[in-house]
Amino acid sequence: MTVNGRGFLVDSGSGRATRVPVPNTWFKAVGADTAGAYTLCEYEATYDIPSHIHSHEDEAIYVLKGQVTVQVGDDELSVGPGGFVFMPKDVAHSITLASEPPIRFLAISNPSGFEHFMEDLSEAFATGYDRSSPEVAAVRQAHGWKPVA
Secondary structure: OEEOOOEEOOOOOOOOOOOOOOOOEEEEEOHHHHOOOOEEEEEEEOOOEEEEEEOOOEEEEEEEEOOEEEEEOOEEEEEOOOOEEEEOOOOOEEEEEOOOOOEEEEEEEEOOOHHHHHHHHHHHHHOOOOOOOHHHHHHHHHOOEEEOO
């Protein structure tokens, strides 16, 4: 909803419209809202996010609920509610659940575009492709997301 032609409000439990729904994710601001500056989403983590590298954007998280362990490069960080972690592009990072779900955090990616990666990935999974398929690998490569073994 636009407020005075300058901003907008996204209510709790909702998100901005995206091409496809992304499970457990509510996009609060996307590139179209921010002139490409950033993407902000609220994420409910139900599984570990394996080590990976973003080559297009920096990423940061702010934990709202629960506890996670974040590996950024060689640093392992224990993060609870109110904790903030910055993960620069081209540096391997992972997020491991360290408490019982639900675990919620805000994730910001700068510049925007991460929403399109999540949409494309969700579409690939909905089509029946699994994490190791060439189709999922092609989505990851197109968006500069590289898994780290």
